[in-house]
Amino acid sequence: MILLRSHIGSALRASRVLQGRTLRDVAKSARVSLGYLSEVERGQKEASSELLLAICNALDISLSEILNNVAITVRISEAPALKVVEDAA
């Protein structure tokens, strides 16, 4: 099952890691708890739209950038060719 929160979490984590920043730093900047941000990044919690925006602002990336990245990874997950590979594994 392709879950949006997993893809959003991965995109947020990728942006943070790319910037060499810690969970603590970004959580503080976004005014969310470290545990919350960690759960969102791991796709274990749905980020509310407000907090997603706060996290994007803390990462200095636009929501549309994250969504573009997410749309691409979701599209790849949906691709039948990849499903065949997954099924064969």
Place this chain on the structure above:
Amino acid sequence: MILLRSHIGSALRASRVLQGRTLRDVAKSARVSLGYLSEVERGQKEASSELLLAICNALDISLSEILNNVAITVRISEAPALKVVEDAA
């Protein structure tokens, strides 16, 4: 404030209306309550990732299609030129 749930709701509603389908029909097909779907479409409720997928399936559109549409409308909302127009209104 650019809220993801509002953009997702609008994209889902646009897809449904384009197909000439009723809230009742899509809600039944997605196995969600009519009230829930209506709130999601109006951006008043965050759809969980599981129910968002169920609604996409009910509409016979992929999650990535919805996300592509959402990324575009969010990008337009973020554009400074449009903000100037909004501010002037």
